[in-house]
Amino acid sequence: MANDNGDGPGRSVTSKVLAVLYAFSPDRYQLSLNEIAAQTKLPLSTSYRLATELVTGQALERATGGGYQIGLRLWEVGALAPSTATLPEIALPFMQDLYEATHENVQLAVLNGGEALYLEKLRGRRSVPVKTRRAGRLPLHATAVGKVLLAYAPKSFVEDVLGNGLQRYTPHTVVAPGHIRAALAEVRRTGVAFTRDELSMGVTSVASPLLDAGGNAVAAMSISVRSTGADPQRLAPAVRTAALCASRALRARPALAVTGTGRGA
Amino acid sequence: MANDNGDGPGRSVTSKVLAVLYAFSPDRYQLSLNEIAAQTKLPLSTSYRLATELVTGQALERATGGGYQIGLRLWEVGALAPSTATLPEIALPFMQDLYEATHENVQLAVLNGGEALYLEKLRGRRSVPVKTRRAGRLPLHATAVGKVLLAYAPKSFVEDVLGNGLQRYTPHTVVAPGHIRAALAEVRRTGVAFTRDELSMGVTSVASPLLDAGGNAVAAMSISVRSTGADPQRLAPAVRTAALCASRALRARPALAVTGTGRGA
Numbered sequence: 001m002a003n004d005n006g007d008g009p010g011r012s013v014t015s016k017v018l019a020v021l022y023a024f025s026p027d028r029y030q031l032s033l034n035e036i037a038a039q040t041k042l043p044l045s046t047s048y049r050l051a052t053e054l055v056t057g058q059a060l061e062r063a064t065g066g067g068y069q070i071g072l073r074l075w076e077v078g079a080l081a082p083s084t085a086t087l088p089e090i091a092l093p094f095m096q097d098l099y100e101a102t103h104e105n106v107q108l109a110v111l112n113g114g115e116a117l118y119l120e121k122l123r124g125r126r127s128v129p130v131k132t133r134r135a136g137r138l139p140l141h142a143t144a145v146g147k148v149l150l151a152y153a154p155k156s157f158v159e160d161v162l163g164n165g166l167q168r169y170t171p172h173t174v175v176a177p178g179h180i181r182a183a184l185a186e187v188r189r190t191g192v193a194f195t196r197d198e199l200s201m202g203v204t205s206v207a208s209p210l211l212d213a214g215g216n217a218v219a220a221m222s223i224s225v226r227s228t229g230a231d232p233q234r235l236a237p238a239v240r241t242a243a244l245c246a247s248r249a250l251r252a253r254p255a256l257a258v259t260g261t262g263r264g265a
Numbered sequence: 266m267a268n269d270n271g272d273g274p275g276r277s278v279t280s281k282v283l284a285v286l287y288a289f290s291p292d293r294y295q296l297s298l299n300e301i302a303a304q305t306k307l308p309l310s311t312s313y314r315l316a317t318e319l320v321t322g323q324a325l326e327r328a329t330g331g332g333y334q335i336g337l338r339l340w341e342v343g344a345l346a347p348s349t350a351t352l353p354e355i356a357l358p359f360m361q362d363l364y365e366a367t368h369e370n371v372q373l374a375v376l377n378g379g380e381a382l383y384l385e386k387l388r389g390r391r392s393v394p395v396k397t398r399r400a401g402r403l404p405l406h407a408t409a410v411g412k413v414l415l416a417y418a419p420k421s422f423v424e425d426v427l428g429n430g431l432q433r434y435t436p437h438t439v440v441a442p443g444h445i446r447a448a449l450a451e452v453r454r455t456g457v458a459f460t461r462d463e464l465s466m467g468v469t470s471v472a473s474p475l476l477d478a479g480g481n482a483v484a485a486m487s488i489s490v491r492s493t494g495a496d497p498q499r500l501a502p503a504v505r506t507a508a509l510c511a512s513r514a515l516r517a518r519p520a521l522a523v524t525g526t527g528r529g530a
Binding site for chain 2: 012013014015018021024025050053056057059071073075076079082092093094096099112
């Protein structure tokens, strides 16, 4: 401990350790040493040393067939994050009700880093395949949960998002700022947002906000179904009801710690 | 990067960083700086520096009211652990079926570090409160999932567990090695394990294994209900059916990476 000289001038060792961990992503959940080095811009020798130490500490695991992957122990400690545990704990029973009533994908997302971050997801055996996953991120403007979160966000934040230029994922992605503003006004009026084929062709989603005592949307609950034959107007009351029930449960919990879901872009 | 002198003789900085993260637990999800220092046996100054760097890197967050908690970003990266994602992805739809048929707590656990590690949990609005939580750990001998995992574990492992001396959680916890061996033989014969008031008074659980192509129990699925009025023999076919369905789906997946669920004590 006398040799605790971890951070010289330049990057601290802590930041390098985190850089190695953060090199992994949903698209890259297994990485070779070369990929870690490329991703972190650390020398190969440093990458090797840190990866080896992280394997020793069970934060990483050696993948079958070489390379590295995130370890079980990191998942365990990550699961202790209060900002990801409290909301799902409250909302999950109502999500299960919604699943039971529909047998479709049911999701819960919060606004984080200018994206929709999915805290929870239920998936049926015959539900339409969707891009959502627990701990995954999707764009605000092309998802129903995102439109809900935008509708209840401060105007300046919405204008920032619109001003950044919006990606078109399908021919149906709404990217015109004027159209989005009108849609958000409608979401505020009705409490329900829709997307049809905007992120993935063939997928229709309906979302509704979880509102705290101050009327802020702390999260959005959604259902995603096959566009073929889907009647979003029929799904809307079910989603809205589940979200209202969850909102009521939320407000009954004093001093809910929903930190880390801030609106920073 | 020229100053990459992170690990002197003694503990590496990586191991100290992980020690700070691992100081958090389900019982201690918020820690003060003093508590981090006490838990990690690091000097207060080092603890402060590492905690501050971890907050900068979003692995930790400042808790409202002081102290630290695990950050959203660490949860996100932890969720990339393949060993915790693959099994729940396969099993969740069948767990949802079981929930729908019973409206009780439904759990999925694997053997890890000599304990039952819960990968997934569904909880109904009126389900009996239980100690299980996603990413939580419970003892093998006092849980239904644990008895399943023990029943299919190598004999030497079982004898190690029995030899370690078993904790009694309630007057009903079975701790006599002879009784446990007999119960495990019965589990192997029937494919179902039971606990009644063994970990928590008032809670009865029924579990069944998820078997891979080699007949190994890679996980156990369970249901937990109020002991009052519970008829475990009636629940058993439902749990067994859901577990068999999940096993079938599991075997249909080639090369399933269920690493990190090893049987080390």
